[in-house]
Amino acid sequence: MNNSPTATQLAPTESLPVVTMISGPVLKICPASALSMNELVEVGKERLLGEVISLDHDVATVQVFENTSGIRPGTKVQGLGLPLYVELGPGLIGTIFDGVQRPLQYLQHQWGDFIQRGKIGHPLDRERVWTFSPLLSAGDQVTAGSILGEVAESSIVTHRVLIPPGKEGKLELIVPAGKYTLDDVIANVKTPDGTIHGLKLFHRWPVRKTRPYAKRLIPAEPLITGQRVIDTFFPLVKGGTAAIPGGFGTGKTITQHQLTKWTDADIIVYIGCGERGNEMTGVLVDLPQLLDPRSQHPLIERTILIANTSDMPVAAREASIYTGITIAEYYRDMGYDVALMADSTSRWAEALREISGRLEEMPAEEGFPAYLASRLAAFYERAGQVETLSNKKGSVTLIGAVSPPGGDFSEPVTMHTKRFVQCFWALDKEMASARYFPAINYLQSYSGYSRKVEPWWSEQVASGWLELTEKAMQILQEDAKLQNTVKLLGEEALPDDQKRIIEGAKLLKNDFLQQSAFDAVDTYASPQKQFLLLDIILYFFDRLAEIVAVRIPLFRALELPVVVEIHRLKFTQKGDESAPFLAIRQQIDQEIETLLQQHHENSF
C-alpha cells in the first residue's frame, strides 16, 4: 500500500483498524500495529472471519474466509488475538465441516440450504452430552498428552481425552464418571508456576502448527486398502505419504473414495478441497450405509469430513488442508492410525496462487508462488508414524490427489509433490477411456515401501509375497516391451513363448489389477485374497510354459474351462478360505495334464 497514513490513522494505537482496500478475498487494513502474523480477525458487523497473512509497516493484509461482496473501505476490523485454530474434542467423528471448521450440518439446520456468510456456529456441539470415564485421579502428575479419561465418541471410536500441551502439572481435581457437555470443566491442573487450569473435554489448537509428539518412528506396517494394485504392487504404510495424480475422468475421486471406505486405518479424515458439491454429498450418502469390514459398524462412525467445495470461498479452501491435518494429528496423539485423503491438493495450490496473485507477489512457475514447494513439503512432512507423548504408537498417513492441468505430470504441483511422497499412483487417461479401473498405470507408478512391508506380508499372509509380486511385475514389464512389437505387427506375429507373456499379462490385468468399485465382492480384497489370487494366476502362467514347450498351440490351453473359473474368482471369493483356490489349482493340473496327455497320444 502506498497510501500515506492520514491524520486519523495516526491516532493512538487503540483505535480499531479499518479496511482500506478490497480485492476479492484479500483485504488491506490499517492501522495494524496491534495485530500479529496469522492472527484471526473479524471484519465488519457480519463478523466475517479472516486471517492476517502479511504485515508491512502499519498495514496488514488479510485473507477472508468468506465472500467479501459489499465490504467497504472504512469497515471496522477486530483482531481476535489468536491464530486460526480448530476445536479438538468429542463430536468430530461423523461431522462435516467447511475449510475453517464451521459445522455444515448445523449451518443448514440454522440458516438453510445455502451457505450464508458470517454465520458462525461452534465447530463442536456444546449441548450434546457425553459419557466420560476418568482414567486418572486427583493428585496424579500429568504431562502433555496424558490420557485423562475416555469418551465413547461413536460405535467404533473411543475418544481419549488428552492433556493439551502447556497444561502439564499436578491434577488437582477430576470429575467422577458421568455425563458432561463440552462446556463442563472436567479437571483442574496446577501447573508448576502455580496457576490452575480448568480443562474441558475439548481444547483448541492452531492449525498451522504441528502437534508435538515424543519421537518419530520408521513406519513398516502396510496400510491395507483392499485395492489389489495398491496393496500388492505399490503398497502404502501407516504413516506414509502417497500422491494420486491424474487428469479429469481418470478416477482420482473414485480411488480416494475407495480408500476412504476400505483402508484399515482407525480414523479417516476426508478433505474435499475445491471439488464438486455432489461428490461430497455422495460420500455423505454412502458412508452411513457401508459397513466397516472389520467392525461391521457404519463407516461414517470413523470418518471426519471436511468439505470446501469449489464454489465456496477460496481462502477457506487454502485453510481446509491444515484444518484436516490438525484433526488427523489429534487422533494420532490418542494412539490411532489415521489416514487423511486430500482431494485435491492442486486446488489447494491454486488457492495459494490466487491469493498470491492478489498480493502481487512475484510468481515462479506457471504463476504459482515461489513458496509452493516448501508449503507442499511442510504439509507432507506432517505425515508419519510417531510415539505419542503418552507413549502410544500412532500415525498419520497422507494421500493427496493431484489434478495436473491437461493430465501433464510435468506441471509444478505434480513435480514438487513427487519430491515429497514415497508412493506415486499415476492414473492413466487411456486406461480410463477403456474403462479399465483403477486406471493406475503400473509402469509409471512406484512405491518406496515395497521392501519395508515385506516382513509383515510374510508373517501375516504368506511367505514368498515379495517374490510373487516381483515376478508378476516382471511379466507386466516384458509385456509392455512386447506390446511395441504387437502394435507394429499384431499379436499373431509373435511366437508362442512370447504370446504366453502377453496372455499372462492379460490375465494379470483383467483378473487381478482390474477391480470394480461397484461390485459388492470385488470392491474390497483382503490381503489373503490378493495373495491367493495372484498365486493362482501365476501358477497357471507357469504351467502354460509346459504347453508351449511341447508345441501345443497356446490358444488351446486358453480355451480350457478353468480359465473362465479364474476370471470368476475375483467376483465370487472373499479369500477367507483357501479351499476354493486349491480346487482351482487342482482343476488347472487336471486340465493341463489332459491336454498334455492328448497331445502325447496324438503325436504317436
Place this chain on the structure above:
Amino acid sequence: MKNPDHITGPAGPILEYIGLERINGPLLVVQGVKGAGFDEQVEIVTPDDKIRLGRVLSISEDVAVIEVFEGTTGLNQLTARVRFLGHPFEIAVSREELLGRVFDGLGTPLDGGPTFSEGSPRDVNGLPINPVARAYPEEFIQTGISAIDGMNTLVRGQKLPIFSGSGLSHNDLAAQIVRQARLLADDEGFAVIFAAMGVRHDEAEGFRQSFEESGVLKNVAMFLNLADDPAVERLITPRIALTAAEYLAFEQGMHVLVILTDMTNYCEALREVATSKGEIPSRKGYPGYLYSDLASLYERAGRLQNRPGSVTQIPILTMPDDDITHPIPDLTGYITEGQIVLDRTLARKAIYPPINVLPSLSRLMSDGIGPGRTREDHQNIANQLYAAYAKARQIERLASIIGEEDISATDKLYLSFAKAFEQQFLKQNDDENRTINETLDLAWQLVALLPEHELTRLKPKEIKTYGTKKGSASEDAID
C-alpha cells in the same frame, strides 16, 4: 436501453460521481470514492443520458476499479457520471415474467414485454449450496440419444458439458436433447433456461426455432448476448440465467435444464478483463482464478433434499484447436460431472451425433442406472461396449500399418464391430428418439458380433438373458 426510473436504489442516497480518472479497455477508474463497497453494482450515465451497468472489481480508500458490461466506447473522462447503487448486481424474477420470454445478456427484454418488476431482488452471484443440503443426483433423464443414454447417462441435477470444436454439430445435439429429454414430459414442471454468450445470431435463432417447433417455447427463457454484443456483458449473462434457474427450481419446484453456450467466449471475456487489470496470468493468459470462477457457475446445478426442483446444466464449449488440454475444457472437466466429447473424425464420416464415447464420461452414470432406474444389465453392457470399442480402435491402428488382411480373425470381428457401432449405435437422426430399452437391445446386438469369450465385462447370466442370437459370422470365425 434502460429507463433510469426503474432502477430504484436502496433506502438512502445513491452515491454519484462525475468524471473518471482513467478508462482502460472495459475498466474505469474513479477517484475519491467514499462509501462504495466491493462487488457493488454501478450505473454509468453517458453524456446522452443512457445508462450502462457495471460492477466494482476492487476498491481502496479512494480509488474504485469498475468493469463496464456494455463496454466503455463513447464514455468521456469529464462528463461520465458513475452511480454506486449500494448492492451487488441484482435481478428480481418471477415465473410469469420469465418463461416464454427473450432477454438480452443483462436481463432487459428484447421481446417488447415488461421488465422484471415482481419478486424480491436476488444477488446474481448466488450463494454456495451447503453440501449437506444437496440430494445426490440419481434420476435418469432419457435423452433418446444412444451414445448418451447408453454410455454417458445424464441424470437430474448433473452438469454435463458438451466439448465441441468449431463447426461441429453441438447446437443440433443440444437442441435435440432439449426436445427429447424425458424430463420435459411433465408439461408444467419443467423449464429451459437458455443463456447465449457471444454466439452468432443464426445459432440463437436456430435454438429458438427448435424450441418453437417442439412446442416448448412457452417454458423457455432466453438470455442472449450475441457475437456483436459487448464482450464483458458475457460475464454477467450466465449469472442472471442461473439466478433465474435457481429461482424456478428451488422456489417454484420446477425441473430446469440450463444450456450455457459458448463457455469459451465467457472465458475469453474473463481473460480480457483480467489482462486490462494487469493481473498476473497463469496458463495461456487466463487468470489464476479461472477454476474458481467457472466453479461459481457450474456448481449452481443440483438438487436439494428439502425442495422438489432441480437444476441440470448442459454447458457447451468449443475447444480451441480441438485441444482438450486447453485450460477451458481442462478446468471445466475438473468441475463438471463428466463431458460429452464431439469428434471431427466421426463428423467427417457423416456420423451424427459425432460423439466420441472414449473420452466422454458421465460421473453420475452408475448412480442413475441399473434395476429400478434403467435395466440391470446397463452398467456391464456399457462397459463392454467401451472395452470393445477401445480395443477395436487399437486394432484399427494396427490394421492401418500391416493391412487388414494380416490381422487375426478375432481382430477382424472387432473391426466389423466398430463399424457397426459407429453406423448403428452412434449414428441416429436428429428426430430419432430411442427408448433406453431400444438403446440397450441395440448394444446387445452389436456385442453379439464378437465371440463370447471376448465378452469379459458381461456376466454369463446376463448373456443368457439379454444376449441375442449369436451373429453367424462370429461362429464361423472361432472354428
